[in-house]
Structures are given as C-alpha cells and as structure tokens.
Amino acid sequence: MGHGKMFLFLICLLAGTMSTVMGEDPYVFYTWNVTYGTLSPLGVPQQVILINGQFPGPQINCSSNNNIVVNVFNKLDEPLLFTWSGVQHRKNSWMDGTLGSQCPIPPGTNFTYRFQIKDQIGTFFYYPTTSMHRAVGGYGIIRVFSRLLIPVPYPDPEDEFNVLIGDWYTKKHATLLKLLDSGRSIGRPAGVIINGKTAKGDGSDEPLFTMKPGKTYKYRICNAGSKNSLNFRIQGHGMKLVETEGSHVVQNIYNSLDVHVGQCFTVLVTADQAPKDYYLVASTRFTKTILTGKGIVRYENGKGSASPEIPEAPVGIAWSINQFRSFRWNLTASAARPNPQGSYKYGQIEITRTIILVGSSSKVQGKNRYALNGVSHIDGDTPFKLAEYFGVANKVFKYNIISDEPPANLDSLTIQPNVINITYRTFVEIIIENHGKSMQSYNLDGYSFFAVATEPGRWAPEKRKNYNLLDAVSRHTIQVFPNCWAAIMLTFDNCGMWNLRSELAENHYLGQQLYVSVLSPERSLRDEYNLQNATMLCGIVKDMPMPPPYNS
Template sequence: CASCYFNSNPFYTFLFPFLCQTPKSKTILLLNMKVMNKPSQLRAILLSFCSILLLLEFVFVAAEDPYRFFDWNITYGDIYPLGVKQQGILINGQFPGPEIYSVTNDNLIINVYNNLPEPNGVQQRRNSYQDGVYGTTCPIPPGKNFTYTLQVKDQIGSFFYFPSLAFHKAAGGFGAIKILSRPRIPVPFPDPANDFTFLIGDWYNINHNKLKSVLDFGHRLPFPQAVLINGRPNGTAFTVEQGKTYRLRISNVGLQNTLNFRIQGHDMKLVEVEGTHTIQTTYSSLDVHAGQSYSVLITADQAPKDYYIAVSTRFTNTILTSTAILHYSNSQQSVSGPIPGGPTTQIDWSIKQARSIRTNLTASGPRPNPQGSYHYGLINISRTITLQSSAAQVNGKQRYAVNSVSFIPADTPLKVADYFNISGVFQVGSIPDSPSGKQMYLDTSVMGADFRAFVEIVFQNHENIVQSWHIDGYSFWVVGMDGGVWTPDSRNQYNLRDAVSRSTTQVYPKSWTAIYMALDNVGMWNVRSEFWARQYLGQQFYLRVYSPVGSIRDEYPIPHNALLCGKAAGRTTRSL
C-alpha cells in the first residue's frame, strides 16, 4: 500500500539509517515533547516511566548521553518556489523541513504524524527494521503516528532526510541533519563563526502525482524547470563578517542532476564528506552528485560587498542556474558583474576532482580503530560483486534494472517477512553477483551476504549518463574509478590507503567505480540509484546481511510497536 491514498493523505514511511538506533518506548511517545536537552529534566520525567522499559528494550546508551525530542506533523500545503502555487509536503508547516541538530551519541526521539522522511546516509546500526524504505518498514497509515528512538552513535557529519515512498520526494519533505563532534573529540579545524546549510536540488513545477503518473505509464521524466537553494530559486542571503571563517554544509536533495556549487571570488576548503573528515583540499567549485553531502570552509577575506553563490546543473544540454548571496555585514555594494561560470559537460574535470577527495587519516573520527590499526587495503576480499545498470522497455513501459533484474515491491516489507518467515514474498539469490546477459525481467530482487564478510563492489555503467548509487546502513571506501570496463587488472590503480569513506558514490558515463565494504551491519539494506525515477522504476535491490547467531549484539529485535502490513497484518511482534 506504499502508494495508496486515503482521505487525501498519503501513506508514508521513514528511512532512518542511524548508527546504533535503539528500540523505543511508547511511553516516551505520549510525552509529546518538542525538544529537551537538560539531562536533569530528562531523568526526572523518564525515571517513573521508563526505568524498567529501558532494561527490557536493550537500550545500551550511556547515562550522560542527552535526549532530544521532536514532534513532526507532516502535511500538504501550498508552496511557491517558482512563483506559482504548488502542492508541497511540509513538516511543521515548513518547506524545507526543520533541521535536525545533534551531537555524537545523542538519543533522538522523533514522533512523526502521517509520514516518515529519510535521512540519507546516516547509518542505522543493528536495526534495519526502522530503516524506512518500503522494503523494511510498513507505511504509517493516514491519521496515525509513529515514534522513533535513534542514537547517532559514533557519527559526525552532514546528512539530510527526505520522503522515500512513491514520488513524494518531488514535493519536498526534505531537511538537513547536522551531527557535531562531542566536545572532548578534537575536530581538525578551528570552530567556524557560523554553520550554514545549503539544500540544493533540481525542481519541477509539476505536481508530484503527475510526475509519478508519467513514470507509471512507462515514460521518462521531462527536464526539470529549475534548481533550488533551500527551497528558493534565487535571492537567499547568508551574512558573514569580514575576516571570519564559516562552515557550509551542502547536500544535493534533487531527483537526478549533478550540481556544481561555487562562490564568486572565494575558494572553498573541503573538510568533511558524509561523516568522514577529509584531507583539506581547496576548490574553486565543487561537483555534488545526487544524494551526496559535503562540508566546506570559506573565509570572508575579500572586499566588503555582496557576492554570488551559484549552483548549476552539470552534464546537461540546457544549463539551469540558481543563485544566493554571500553578504558581508559591512557591505555597501550589492552583487555585480556576471554570475560566476562553472564547469558544464567536462567529465575529466569531475573525475580528477573526485579522485582528489581523500580521508584525513590524522583526524579523530568515527571509523574502525581510529588510532590507525585498521587498514582496509590489507584485508582479504571474500567476494566480488559487479552491479551493472541498464535501461529497457518491459511490457511496453520504461524500466531500469541491476544485473538485468528490475525491482518490484512485494506486498509485505522484506524485513518484516523475513522476521515472520513468511513465504512467497522474496527469495534470497534472486539477483546475481554479476551481469547475467539476460533480457531485463521483473522480480523482488534480494542478494544474500554473510555478516562480517569484506566485499568488493564494482558499479559498471555502460550508459551515457553520470549515475549515483547509495547503500543504506553502510559507509564504504571508494577505492577506484575510471573509464571503460572494469577488469581484475583495474585493482592496480586502487587507492588502498586513504580512500574517502562515504555512503553515496557517482559512476561516470561508460565507466566504473569500485568500493570496498565491511559487512558489519546485520539487516536488510536497500542498494539503489539516487536518480529517483530510476530507483522508482526498478534500479534497486536489497542486500540481506545475515548472521546465524541471532544475538542482540549483532541485531536488535523487532520493535514491539513495529507497524505490520501485507501478509504480516494481524500478527504480533513481541511483548514489552
């Protein structure tokens, strides 16, 4: 029922891949709090309600880790991003949605009414039950709510959330996530004077239901009408003071297009990519592919006036551009001159930049054995998986596939069916490890994998477009990328020392990208194209990382309040 509509309200689902998410208590839900950061208040309220429940729910968090409470009411509302009225998805009346601000190890209690957006890339450890895509989670019915308790365990960085069902992403419902380091953990740069969010993305002035209908009838989407910066096409101002340094968190929340970000007269120093501190390389502009997030530092060291912030599409025949303003607080001059130009269709330029983005090995950060004893390049590969995308017509309609399999949703979330051992929902091994050469066909594709295996995944792109891939529940090392067809000899050019670790990577036209990934997170995890039309029409599958032990050290039990639907409707999960 993921795309059903009832009483004018859509069924929704969240995708919350946070590290070490813990099961939660309905008692907390009933508190209906907005935000609370004071531990003394928290303990006073929770003591009488939750002292027993915490033990039963296996909430392994330190007593000093603070809780933050959020209520999200998600509705339709009128928005005017391009000057004409559109139906948008609002969170607490806001477009874009409210920012989630947290610190490493914080516990987030998010009470959601009607629907559930997706934080893209923030890992949810040991609990894919609440990952939020329809393959793991039942939608929240209209008029209902659901509360998540999440711990952002051992994570820092810049992320975002967005609606994961149907084509709701084209209507808004997205927002930023900031996870700051704990005060005792040093950050490899001085504290900035301020921290600005840039949610950039392509945008249609067409209702999201009409866009979905275009896809359902077997057609491709038209070219978008605009690029937005924080929900506006032009004019948003960011005020800075002369001589001070600022952090900019940039996320591409759009449906498909790579975007180039640049600031007139100012260089940008890259410091973080999706939770990984990077070698601090300076760029005049930065390519941000669909689903990716970056943090850069800029210093207001130019003449005191206003400067253009420009965002434009990459690798497109028609160039769409949006602008914002970097406003010096002592400026007496508005923006002037032409909008700064950026790269347009140059592939080699983008590949060179991508290869230059590397992990800062001297920085403290959330990685395995951060003291340096963990070397991904020295671990034996237990399995090589090659994933090849393709586009074709199936039954007269446009479809997309991975290794010839075009994914179709089951009537029951796969993780729920797995828990209850419900037959006839999916079959492990329904997608091969490498391209089969078969004609495209439809299936609910699930790939099996062993817990604690160390795998090499090659994304092979024979098409003429830049693609973007995301894996839920994991970060991975982007060890190599090049043109042509990957062969075992391609390993000779891998970066086996300081490759960047992230959750979303690009694959250039007629090219390949290789990643290393440690399968240290049990669950059912979505592997998908970040081109939203392609994932909607089949370019995705699920990776079932399985452990026969069944220990709560490896995977938390199903939440006692888990929503059940499809063939699982009417069943019970477990007692408190």
C-alpha cells in the same frame, strides 16, 4: 534484613540505577507534522511537502552517539516514509524508512522513529522515500557534531550554514508519478533551487546568509535533488573541504565542487573579499541545457549588489573524475571515537566476494523500467525485513535471483523483488558499471564504504592496481559517470535489510535498486535489535503472532 543492611542495599540499588541512567547516551526529540502547502520555489505557485510548515524541513541537530526520536504525523493523503541518508543506525534497519524494511505510515496516523547516531560525525540529510515525494520537498539537513572530548581538525567557525541544493520540478508529485506509471519519463527539471528558492537577481532578493568580514564559516552542502549532478560555487570565494559524508578529509581548497545526487560536503569559507553581496551558485552538470540556481550571501554592513557575472562551472567528465581522486581521508584526524581513523587498514583486508552490478534500462510492455543485473525491483505489501523476522520470507521473495556478475543480455528485464544475501562480517568489493549516457549515483543504507576508484570503460580484475587502498574516503554515496565504472569496498558488519539504490528518483521508483540481507547468525541482540512493540505491521504478517525475540 537489618536497618543498616537495608540502607546499604538501597544505596547500592540507587547507585546502580543512576549509573544505568547516566551511562545512557543523550536523547534528542522531534515532533513533525507533515502536510501539503503552497509555495513558489521557482516563482510558480505549486503544491509542496512541508514539515512543521517549513521547506526545507527542520534541521536535526545532534552529537555522536545521541539517540534520535522523531514522531512523524502523516497529514498527507497517502502513505509516507522517511529515510536518514548516510546515518548508520547500527543493528536497526527497522527504522531505515524504506519499503523493504518497514511498513509506510498510513495517512492520518503517526509513527515514532528511534535510532542512534552511533560513532558518526558530519553532514547528512533526510528525505521521503515513498512515491515521488522527494521531488516536491519533505527533506532537510542532519548535523552531527563531534563529542566535546573528540577534537575536530579545524578551528570552530563563526557560524554554520545549511545549503540544500537540488533540481526542481514545478509539477505535483502525483503528476510525476502518473507519468512514470504510464511508461513515460518525468523529463527535464524546471530549474535548480537553493534552500527552497532561487534568487531573481533584480535587487529584491534577501540574503540566505550574512557573514562578518574576516570571519570563517562552515557551509554544509547536500544535493537533495531528484536527477541532476550539480556544481556548487561561491562567487569570489574559495572553499576548504573538511568533511564528506561523515569523514574528515585532507583540507584542499576548491573553487567549485561537483555534488552528485545524494552527496554532502562540508566546507569552510572565509569572508575575505570586499564587503558586499555575492552569489551562491548551483548549476546542472553533464546536461545539454544548463539550469542554474542562485542565492545571496551578504557581508555584514556591506555595500553593493552581487555581480551579474557568475563564475562558470567546469566542463566535461575528466575534470570531475580528477576532483573525485583529489578527495582523501584525513588519516591524522580523530573520528567520532577517540582513535585515529587511519588505524583501520582496509587495503590489507582479504576480499571474500566481488559483486559486479550493471545498471540498465529497457521497455517492459511498452513502459520504462530500470534494473540492476537484469532485475527491475518491485516492493510488495510485506516489507522483506518483516517477512524474514516472522519466518515467511519464502512467501514474499526469493533470495539471490541475480548472480555476482551481470548477464550477457541486459536488454531483457525481469520485474520482481531483488534481494541478495551477504554473509555477516565479510569484506566485499562491489563494482558498479554505467553503460549508459547519463550520470548515475548510488547510495547504500546502513553503511559507509571506501570509494576506492572510478574510471572510464569496463571493470576488469587488473583495474585493482588503480585502487586507492590507503586513504580513500569512507562515505555512503558513489557517483558513476557515463560509460564508466566505480569500485567500493566494505565490511558488512551491520545486520539488517539494507537498500542499495539509485539516488535518481525516476530510476529508483522504476526498479534500479536492490536489498542486501545481512542476517545475525545466532539471532542475537549483540548483532541486531528486536522488533519493537510499536513497529507497524502490514501485509501477510499483520495478524501473525510475534516470533520469539532475539537472544541476549
């Protein structure tokens, strides 16, 4: 090859390499050291799970399509996993952080999570899924910003504030776990915290946030608690709702918001009141005893303490159902992609399968268990996703031990792995019924779904006439009120092993969950990523030879 041709060849090769590098989406890197520490969220010193010495943990900041790399060093004395609630890591349930999808990180070791925030914006949070870790910390906010070329349907705020609310126990997580393993309940929380603490109200409280008079601020609010729905409000201020779990919504103004366990909202708040202190308030809903947590928001150069007369929360289920119905998808806003959200006409897609799930609880050998359709789920030593990939699923679990309708008798529970198959790219309707007297909240990993309805009573096919088939919000968590049902609809187009679970920590740990297996029909990289070389192996696959990779 002549010098001229060699030069041209090198230029083309370099251009191709640069195109590949420049064409890849940006990376965001984090290193986390997870430890125990002693804090006093409710004024009582106790053991808390810290990340880099912080509780709540460090925020993850990223933009749509960023690649996230989180190197987690587990310095606890027991295995650990993190999940990224609501973040739809496409084709990559290997990084989902649940015991059905990956092996836990052993004590004294580290594991690096790698996933992409594909075509998403919004407010989410991460938390540990192992044991009862979430009840004592280890959680933090995830903020996903829109790409610069995609307009946001509101002006840029002066600043952004994270608000992680949740009920809180003063017992160690090991104590809570022993209670559950012995057949008892973890009982009522000790209180409610906001960003890891609650205001004393004696004039000594430092503000959580400071606002400039006349400016508008974005508040990202998530209920990261373990058990209770919470009502959130800001003393004397309205909240303009702009986003819910990754979807821009119609911008109504609310005096308070019911935030159920696992849910997130983004609101705009304008500092348009007298310049002084005001309380942020979060209080339990649907409980006999109302627990309340408070925090201070201060006006810059303001004078005067917050009024002790805090606004009361609404009462009853009907109010909350009506608020749910008021949430609407903003069909005129762009999404994380440069196409209108409303171009997806989900109400015109034919339903290929209807699954009715009923949550229940019962005693098994004198111990509390929770179930879906009569099966109380347990995890094994081998994650189900690994068992599938290595071709030994039949040695670890059985598919579809529940039917698409609940059994007539829900008093008798079976304890075993609960894994169902759903065909790739089918459009499915899922009904969740709550026959009990307590509030429920359910999350589906790897997906957003259209929350089309929730109503009192039992579901029947004629109830479909009450569905919102035009602009229901696309989200990942749905509340189910006592003696009510909720309906969601979605296309199962994300291959992997995905967890559908009760967001209530006690119910989740004691079996009220299942896994959805969505398999690539062609074992193709177009549908799902291969197992990464650094992936932890455990159980019966630990020493097995690596199977052939997916085809390109």
